[in-house]
Amino acid sequence: MVLVRNIAFIVVLLMSLFVVIPPADADIYRYVDASGRVHFTDTPTHGRYDMYMKEEAPVKASNRSYLDIIRRHATSYQLEEALVKAVIKVESDYQPRIVSRKGAQGLMQLIPQTAKDLKVSNPFDPYENIRGGSEYLRMMLDLFNNDVELALAAYNSGPSTVKRYGGIPPYDETQKYVKKVKRYLDYYRRVGDTLL
Numbered sequence: 001m002v003l004v005r006n007i008a009f010i011v012v013l014l015m016s017l018f019v020v021i022p023p024a025d026a027d028i029y030r031y032v033d034a035s036g037r038v039h040f041t042d043t044p045t046h047g048r049y050d051m052y053m054k055e056e057a058p059v060k061a062s063n064r065s066y067l068d069i070i071r072r073h074a075t076s077y078q079l080e081e082a083l084v085k086a087v088i089k090v091e092s093d094y095q096p097r098i099v100s101r102k103g104a105q106g107l108m109q110l111i112p113q114t115a116k117d118l119k120v121s122n123p124f125d126p127y128e129n130i131r132g133g134s135e136y137l138r139m140m141l142d143l144f145n146n147d148v149e150l151a152l153a154a155y156n157s158g159p160s161t162v163k164r165y166g167g168i169p170p171y172d173e174t175q176k177y178v179k180k181v182k183r184y185l186d187y188y189r190r191v192g193d194t195l196l
Helices: 002-017 063-076 081-092 112-117 126-143 148-157 159-165 172-191
Strands: 028-032 038-041 050-053
Touching: 063 081, 063 126, 081 126, 081 148, 081 172, 112 126, 126 148, 148 159, 148 172
Parallel strands: none
Antiparallel strands: 028 038, 028 050
8 A cells, every 4th residue: 555655656756747837927127216227026016016028938059050040140240259258258147138237238239229220120039139239339440430439338338438438437347248249259269169
């Protein structure tokens, strides 16, 4: 009798390992406070939050498809693939649904207004996000005569800030950002067709 119960328990346990529980929907809400700071949440705590984005089905992309998307847009915008990979790695660590404290979204962390200007309708879609981020990166390189460091500083802190300081702004975040992207750029140049 005990043996039968133990076997039944083991069978139920093994069957439960194969049950896939779908992820819960997590709509995104936005609130702009009195000082102009933008707050995002999936669980609003008061009525001043507005619906920002209705969550769609999870975006699934394999490393292979990311590589294909990166290759396509790097070619399209005459960018080095390693540079696009490095920016994605530092911006989002290849997490397509990430939203920063400042409201930047997706793999290449596009600010909503920049995404809109670049005609990115869904910043959480890897294809659209990488296309928009690659286009913006190309714009920054063109603006700063293909100087990678200045283009990266502009990608992080905005082109007007880089122009105002006449170089990489004296912001700790931006200086660390440029160094980190360059470190990954060197890495991706060495290893080639791979992602971390």
